[in-house]
Amino acid sequence: MAEATFKRGQRVELKEVAEATGLHRTTLYRMVNLRGYNATLNNIDALCRFFGCGVGDVAVYVPDEEVPQASLPSAADKTNA
Structure with missing residues (x-):
């Protein structure tokens, strides 16, 4: 989005992208x-x-071990709740 903003000389808003692509904001x-x-x-x-670009322009590969994992409640936590 930053590159598109630079090319156009005006900010590209999520609302505009959402309306044009059909993706929810x-x-x-x-x-x-x-x-x-x-x-x-x-x-x-x-x-x-x-954006008229390739996949590598909108996505970055992140190995699984580098993605922070959300902690899930344990079975003990569920029984104490």
């Missing part, structure tokens, strides 16, 4: 702000079409 926010967000190929395709 919450989905776009998560894709941009949550490291390791599991984006679907359809979402990536929609972004590539909108």
Whole structure:
């Protein structure tokens, strides 16, 4: 989005991208702000079409061991709740 903003000389808003691609703004926010967000190929395709770019321009490979894992409650936590 930063590169598109630079090329156009004006800010590209999530709302504009959402309307043009059919992706929900919450989905776009998560894709941009949550490291390791599991984006679907359809979402990536929609972004590539909108920005006129390749997959490598909108996605970065992050090995599993580098993605922070959310801690899940243990069975003991569930019985004490």
